Amino acid sequence: MRGRAVARRLVEIAGLLLLAAYFPHAVTAAAGTSRAENPTPGPRLTNLARMPNQMPFNTPALMQSQSTANGFLTLPYLSSHVVTSIFDHCNPDYTQDGKDCRFDGAVALKTNGVDPNFSLGYAMTPGGTDYLYYDGHNGYDYGLSYEPVLAAADGIVRIAGSDTANPCFGQTVTIDHPNGYTTRYAHLSTIGVVSGQTVTRGQTVGTSGNTGCSTGPHLHFGVYLTSSWTAIDPYGWADPAGADPWPSDAGDLWLTGGPRYPLPDAPTNLLAIAGDASATVSWNPPAYTGGLSVQAYMVTASPGGQTATVGPSATSATLTGLSNGTTYTFSVVATNAVGNGTLSSPSNSIIPPAWPGRFHPLPPSRILDTRTAIGLGGHVGSGQTLDVPVLGVGGVPSSGVAAVAMNVTVTNPSDNGYLTVYPTGVARPLASNLDFVAGQTVANLVTVAVGTAGKVTIYNSTGGTDVIFDVAGWVSAQGMTTVTAGQYRALVPARILDTRGTIGRLGPDQAMDLQVAGQGGVPAAGASAVVLNVTVTAPSAASYLTVYPSGVSRPLSSNLGCVAGQTLANRVVVGLGTNGKVSLYNFAGSTDVVVDVGGWFTDGSSGGAGGEYTGVAPVRLLDTRTAGGPLGPGASLLVPVAGQVRLPALTSVTPPTAVVLNVTVTNPTSAGFVTVYPSGGSRPLASDLDFTPGQTVPNLVVVKLGPDGKVALYNLAGSTDVVIDVLGWYD
The missing domain is CATH 2.60.120 (Jelly Rolls)
Structure with a gap:
């Protein structure tokens, strides 16, 4: 198929007409059995059957060595089918030279023996029945029997009907692709596109059949250089021992280095966490999506079959309607425009409480x-x-x-x-x-x-x-027993203590009681515990601070350890003691203490829904070092949270109202602080992380979401990178 396109087509016509002359003999020999372009193969051909995600012809090492720089094709069908005829690398022009040459270097010779049912099928060993089919073939025949045929890549239909230059291909579709290649889909029984139509990968273009020079239903799939109409093998050449006999091959043209369906792989790393008659399932998206964008994910429970469907950017979903006390696992499937991909392996088992x-x-x-x-x-x-x-x-x-x-x-x-x-x-x-x-x-x-x-x-x-x-x-x-106890109620952060004002510093081995109930949005009654951000600043000596419920013995524990002159913050979850107070104890030296409240937990005396916690395996939500760049002085950044990573969307049955984040500042250029607060409101007089130049500081943040499902970050001075990891959420 060298030279001008016109000459190429004349040769192709002659070859196809010559091929047609062989079919009557094949049909007679087979006593009327249905035949494709080549007759039913002998035992050796069963080795050509393979699953779509396997390399063909049992040569994975050879196929993986191929370049995928030009890869763009996916399989033109959606289930496993036998390859009945290969691309003949010795002369893919429908003339005969007594050899069938496969892309992996295997050679069948006419002198070794001829398939008695088909004179163009030759044995690979002398006297053997390990036939290759067939001499002069310029594409691949697949055993599709009146099944949908799909476009192998995006392109524009050139031919939709009879190819007047190559009538032996019967009802055929050819698609010109923007990278200079054309694909052919031949011997169709029906055609579902028209000439000039734009098609996308995986779109149905027709139904396989038995038209043209064919005596049995199948699909002939061919690839050509559009400019010269030169036939090429989409597998390229994979024999390391010798050069490709057909010099026009362009290497491996499959999208991922091997033939794959245009369907997504399975999502991975499933993690299920139990809820009240519900479960939240998270996953990692598939690396291969069939060459198309994922349109949705569907999560299915087993047993029961309950499902939840979420959009393409989601990596978690919440299923409701489960039975408490029943053991469940979950599977996830990604869907693109062609259909459902491979079902994931089951998740860990959970029992909704x-x-x-x-x-x-x-x-x-x-x-x-x-x-x-x-x-x-x-x-x-x-x-x-x-x-x-x-x-x-x-x-x-x-x-x-x-x-x-x-x-x-x-x-x-x-x-x-x-x-x-x-x-x-x-x-x-x-x-x-x-x-x-x-x-x-x-x-x-x-x-x-x-x-x-x-x-x-x-x-x-x-x-x-x-x-x-x-x-x-x-x-x-x-x-x-008391179902409303322990529900979380998120607040906009509010400052309830700053000893730098009129109260004065906390001295060595000194404790003070802080009234929390009735302050900063915490109710005067009905709260069992609170979430505080506690900061020590300007300590005169190395020390530690312990926060605990007032009215009980001071525990052997600490919440913040500091050195002289340091400003340090840490989140504290602490039960409320006598009269709704907590105690603050300083070990050594003197220090100022700042306390901001961010939320409270119910004690069961009041009703209301929501406020339940769902933990997730930590997952990164934001890292300005890799995307977006540092947060500048006096700058704010809105961070989408709901519907991201492993969190449900605001439209879910149990949307998040607050999230638990681990927030880290790193590479700050000056001393300052970062505040995390709900989007859509005024920045509160509060801080979450205090730092000095060059310091890396983490802190847990429990923050209410804004009405748009976002949180806001504010940086006081200089510039700093911010990293956020999600640990869980409250509904």
């Missing part, structure tokens, strides 16, 4: 200190993980717990690094809870779902460090 997500505050209690015999001893080494039991200790029940709230402290780190806390049994997420430098003591509140065997996992990135867990509360995962 009767009343999940209620928070139960506890007096702070130390459940891990690797420096001592509390919990598990010994440094957490570089790149090491440590599974820590959290059930049945520190006041946390031994069962019925969905998540725990803990103040996590790293101390004595030998190198710069970060710590990640996540549910045991799930893949370690791309997220962090605490960032630190060598020798630093850093604390951060962590709310984490409980994993397998009632444990959570610590991962330390670099060097060795000691880790301390002080538990502050737990989230229920089973029925409760």
Whole structure:
């Protein structure tokens, strides 16, 4: 098929007419059995059958070595079919040279033996029945019997009907593609497009059939260089031992280096978390989407078959209508314009409880200190993980717990690094809870779902460090007597204490009681616990601060550890004590203390719906280092949250009202603070993270969502990068 297009077509016509002369003999030999372009193959041809995601002809290593730089094709059908005839690399022009040459270097010779049912099928071994079909063929024949035929790529239909230059192809469709190639779909029984029509990948162009020089239903699929009408093999040439006999091949033209259906692969990394007669399922999108955009995801429960369908950008969905106490798994399928892709593997199993997500505050209690015999001893080494039991200790029940709230402290780190806390049994997420430098003591509140065997996992990135867990509360995962206790009510952050005013500094070994109930939006009655952001500033000595319910003994725990002159903030979840107060204790020196309230938990004395917590495996929502750039001085940034990553959309049955985020500032150019608050309102007099130049500071943030499902970030001075990881949400 070298030379001018006109000459090429004359040769093709002659070859097809010559081919037609062979069919009567084949039909006679087969006693009237239905035949395609080539007769029914012998036993060897069964090796040509393959699933769509496998490389053909059992040559995966060869196929994977091919270049995919020009790849653009997907299979023109949607289920597994036998390849009945190959592209003959020795002479793909419908003339005969006594050889059939396959793309992987296999050669069949006429001198080795001829298929008695078809004189153009030759054996690969002397006297063998391992035939290749057929001498001179310039495309691939697939065993489609009156089935839909799909466009292999976007393009414009050139021929839709009889090809007057190549009538032996019968009813045929050719599509010109914008990259200089043309595909052919021949021997069709029906045609569903017209000449000049624009088609997209996977669009049905006709039905396979038995028209033209054909004695049995099948599809002939061919690829050509549009400019010269030169036939080429979409598999290219994959024999490392010798050169391609057909010099016009352009390499592997399949979209992903192998023939694939135009349908999405299965979503991966499914994670299901139980809710009240519901479950939230999250996943990672498929890497291969069939060459088309995903249009939707559908999640299906087993047993029961309940489904939820979400849009193409979603990576989580909430299913309702489940039965509490029943064990479920879930599967997810991605859909594009062609249809449903491959169904995912089942998720982890969950049992929806009767009343999940209620928070139960506890007096702070130390459940891990690797420096001592509390919990598990010994440094957490570089790149090491440590599974820590959290059930049945520190006041946390031994069962019925969905998540725990803990103040996590790293101390004595030998190198710069970060710590990640996540549910045991799930893949370690791309997220962090605490960032630190060598020798630093850093604390951060962590709310984490409980994993397998009632444990959570610590991962330390670099060097060795000691880790301390002080538990502050737990989230229920089973029925409760008072169903409205422990529901979260988010607030716009409000300042309820600043000792830099008239109150004065907190002295050494001194405690003060702070009235919280009735302040900053917290009701005077009906609150069991509150979410506070507590900041120490200008301490005169190294010290620590402990926040606990007033009226009880001060616990062996801490919320903030600081050095002289440092400004440091940490989130605190603390139960309310006598008369709705909390106590603040400073160990050494004197320090100013600032307290901002962000929400409260019900005590069961009032009704109302919502406020239940759903934890997720930590997942990254924002990183300005990789997208968007640093937040400048006095700048604000709106961050979409609802419907992102593993969070439900505002339109879902149980939309989020507040989210739990781990927010980290890094690379700040000057001292300042960052405030996180609901979008759509005025920036409050409050802060969430305080920092100095060059410092990396994390803090847990529990923030109410704005009416558009977003939160706002405000940076006071200089510029800084911001990283946000999602830990869970409240409905």
